[in-house]
Amino acid sequence: MTATFPDLYMPPRLLAPGTTPADLTTHHQRYGPLAHGDPEDLLRTVAESGLTGRGGAGFPTYRKLVSVAEAGRRTGRAPVVVANGAEGEPASRKDKTLLRLSPHLVLDGLQSAARMVGAGEAYLAVEDGATWLESALAQRTDDPLPVKVVRLPKSFLSGQASALAQYLSGGAALPTDPSPPVRERGVHRAPTLVQNVETLAHLALIARYDADWFRTAGTPTQPGSVLCTVHVPGREPRVVEAPYGMPLGRLLPLEGTRAVLVGGYHGTWIPTPEAAQLALDTSYLGAGVLAALPADRCGVTETSRILRYLALQSAGQCGPCLNGLPRIATAFRTLATPGPQGTTRTDLARWSGLVEGRGACHHPDGTIRLVRSALTTFATEIDTHAHGHCTATDPTPLLPIPQEA
Numbered sequence: 090m091t092a093t094f095p096d097l098y099m100p101p102r103l104l105a106p107g108t109t110p111a112d113l114t115t116h117h118q119r120y121g122p123l124a125h126g127d128p129e130d131l132l133r134t135v136a137e138s139g140l141t142g143r144g145g146a147g148f149p150t151y152r153k154l155v156s157v158a159e160a161g162r163r164t165g166r167a168p169v170v171v172a173n174g175a176e177g178e179p180a181s182r183k184d185k186t187l188l189r190l191s192p193h194l195v196l197d198g199l200q201s202a203a204r205m206v207g208a209g210e211a212y213l214a215v216e217d218g219a220t221w222l223e224s225a226l227a228q229r230t231d232d233p234l235p236v237k238v239v240r241l242p243k244s245f246l247s248g249q250a251s252a253l254a255q256y257l258s259g260g261a262a263l264p265t266d267p268s269p270p271v272r273e274r275g276v277h278r279a280p281t282l283v284q285n286v287e288t289l290a291h292l293a294l295i296a297r298y299d300a301d302w303f304r305t306a307g308t309p310t311q312p313g314s315v316l317c318t319v320h321v322p323g324r325e326p327r328v329v330e331a332p333y334g335m336p337l338g339r340l341l342p343l344e345g346t347r348a349v350l351v352g353g354y355h356g357t358w359i360p361t362p363e364a365a366q367l368a369l370d371t372s373y374l375g376a377g378v379l380a381a382l383p384a385d386r387c388g389v390t391e392t393s394r395i396l397r398y399l400a401l402q403s404a405g406q407c408g409p410c411l412n413g414l415p416r417i418a419t420a421f422r423t424l425a426t427p428g429p430q431g432t433t434r435t436d437l438a439r440w441s442g443l444v445e446g447r448g449a450c451h452h453p454d455g456t457i458r459l460v461r462s463a464l465t466t467f468a469t470e471i472d473t474h475a476h477g478h479c480t481a482t483d484p485t486p487l488l489p490i491p492q493e494a
């Protein structure tokens with residue numbers, strides 16, 4: 090069977106064909122001007138669209154907008170809006186690609202979100218590309234609210250909502266106590282809307298074309314399209330836009346693969362036969378990463394590399410990260426090394442239970458999700474390692490790890 094993998098899975102919405110960044114004139118030719126209509130009408134439209142966040146958790150955007158607007162009214166403080174372009178997930182490229190090719194779509198969405206919550210300040214937070222975005226902003230002389238571009242430190246955690254809020258308030262880019270949430274008290278203690286840049290780009294299109302148009306892609310329960318970063322060995326990672334409900338097998342070559350990582354480093358390994366039955370779905374898509382592990386590579390070793398990185402990224406502020414993640418990463422390295430494993434597997438199961446749900450942010454929970462899925466998906470390979478062998482024949486690492494030694 091020969092599979093073909095076209096780069097276009099639907100009429101493009103966020104990423105127009107080609108690789109040329111759109112300046113404001115091209116942007117207006119492509120999408121038309123953004124109308125600054127009645128915020129209440131727009132809120133209703135967002136509710137009808139069923140838009141959910143594209144930053145990882147898939148939270149309904151309408152509900153977040155309403156709660157930030159209400160917190161603003163209740164506290165008498167104008168909310169702050171933050172476009173989250175941190176993209177701390179090393180395997181993801183979608184937000185950087187979107188900001189590079191269609192910055193004005195994100196900036197339109199930021200203005201619309203600001204209007205809906207009655208914001209008094211707006212930020213665009215990025216790790217890369219700040220200069221390019223500042224020149225895009227300079228073209229936008231009609232924006233009602235000025236936007237400040239903020240450069241974030243490179244880290245897996247800096248895009249977590251409370252880390253962003255703390256950084257924008259003058260502190261470290263590290264997660265803080267989840268209570269009260271940033272939507273109640275965030276940047277400089279004002280109610281704060283943190284929205285992924287892709288979510289804002291969809292918002293800009295919903296504001297132009299309405300909820301019914303948005304729902305022409307996707308499924309009735311998961312409307313719209315989503316940007317995914319697709320990793321296939323031997324090819325550069327690709328960013329594609331696809332409708333929810335599309336079979337995974339149309340996006341990735343499943344033939345000759347052992348498993349698929351969906352969602353990124355806080356995601357889930359899925360054995361290929363199961364992945365072949367899956368369609369794009371917010372419940373597991375996380376940051377939109379899809380990676381095919383070929384049959385000649387070792388998923389235990391790959392997971393061990395990721396876990397070491399995740400353990401090093403933790404801020405070490407809470408017990409689960411300080412004590413749990415390094416131990417878990419070390420134990421996994423034992424499983425990745427062919428030879429005796431002793432009680433490592435039962436230790437891992439026990440430590441996972443102790444770590445889960447105990448951090449100030451979801452970093453430990455996301456890490457444990459990856460551990461559990463690897464223990465199940467690669468159970469046979471782990472048995473083989475216990476007998477001193479590994480079935481993989483190609484030691485080339487698959488997924489990117491920043492500053493890997």
Ligand SMILES: Cc1cc2nc3c(=O)[nH]c(=O)nc-3n(C[C@H](O)[C@H](O)[C@H](O)COP(=O)(O)O)c2cc1C
Nearest residue numbers: 142143144173175176177248249250284285288451
């Ligand atoms: C450890 C960690 C890292 C995160 N990093 C990012 C990130 O780089 N970009 C992002 O948009 N969301 C990130 N998030 C999710 C944000 O906290 C937040 O939920 C999101 O930006 C909300 O936007 P959305 O509702 O549009 O998805 C991260 C969450 C966690 C727990």
Ligand code: SF4
Nearest residue numbers: 404406407410448450
């Ligand atoms: S759980 Fe980990 S990453 Fe999250 S705040 Fe605590 S120490 Fe930091």
